[in-house]
Amino acid sequence: MSEIDTLVQRLGHRFADPSLLEAALVHASLAHELGEGRGNERLEFLGDAVLGVVVAHLLYAAHPEWDEGELTRARAKLVEKRALAEQARALDLGGFIQLGRTEQRGGGAEKDSILADCFEAVIGALYLDGGLAPVLVLTERVFGDALREAPRKDPKTQFQEWSQPALGEFPQYETRGDSGVETDARRFTVAVTVAGRVWGTGVGRSKRVAEREAAREALRAAESADE
Numbered sequence: 001m002s003e004i005d006t007l008v009q010r011l012g013h014r015f016a017d018p019s020l021l022e023a024a025l026v027h028a029s030l031a032h033e034l035g036e037g038r039g040n041e042r043l044e045f046l047g048d049a050v051l052g053v054v055v056a057h058l059l060y061a062a063h064p065e066w067d068e069g070e071l072t073r074a075r076a077k078l079v080e081k082r083a084l085a086e087q088a089r090a091l092d093l094g095g096f097i098q099l100g101r102t103e104q105r106g107g108g109a110e111k112d113s114i115l116a117d118c119f120e121a122v123i124g125a126l127y128l129d130g131g132l133a134p135v136l137v138l139t140e141r142v143f144g145d146a147l148r149e150a151p152r153k154d155p156k157t158q159f160q161e162w163s164q165p166a167l168g169e170f171p172q173y174e175t176r177g178d179s180g181v182e183t184d185a186r187r188f189t190v191a192v193t194v195a196g197r198v199w200g201t202g203v204g205r206s207k208r209v210a211e212r213e214a215a216r217e218a219l220r221a222a223e224s225a226d227e
Contacts, residue, residue, distance in 0.1 A: 030100040059075055159171055171192045
């Protein structure tokens with residue numbers, strides 16, 4: 001069995017046009033080196049849209065009691081880059097992505113952004129080859145219980161919903177440090193303040209991650225303040 005056949009088995013769909021799956025695995029970095037377009041970016045664009053529809057459909061069917069806000073939060077959580085990267089890892093897509101030399105040296109096959117984009121491109125390829133049916137089957141299988149769980153608000157939203165009535169102000173997030181190193185998992189340091197007080201600090205590869213970690217720490221401080 002070839003490597004691509006192994007991936008086909010994991011996807012649960014036999015492609016009528018195998019070139020679609022092959023195209024979904026070509027990262028832009030390699031396509032640029034070869035002078036052959038922009039790799040899987042078009043399929044990624046299509047897959048992003050298709051996945052949004054399919055996840056929305058599955059959530060709508062699974063949760064007739066949820067309102068629009070709950071459905072929206074659940075969908076956003078399921079299709080965010082980090083969540084899609086985890087789905088790509090579960091399928092071992094990193095072992096199939098074709099990368100340019102620079103991305104290979106930089107560990108591109110493990111980057112959340114590249115993995116998530118490849119997952120979306122594969123979804124796009126599935127849709128073009130077999131319509132919505134194989135996408136629905138794969139999505140329901142790989143997301144599993146996550147489709148049936150209640151949506152949880154992100155830490156920033158939770159802290160804001162506490163701080164506004166408790167302190168009369170919205171949180172402010174301030175970047176306190178930046179190592180400037182793109183691969184540094186602790187590149188950014190962010191503090192969250194309300195009414196002049198620092199309630200939490202966080203670090204992360206991106207400002208968004210650091211802000212989320214700061215909000216988590218602030219929530220713990222808020223719990224202590226309420227006791």
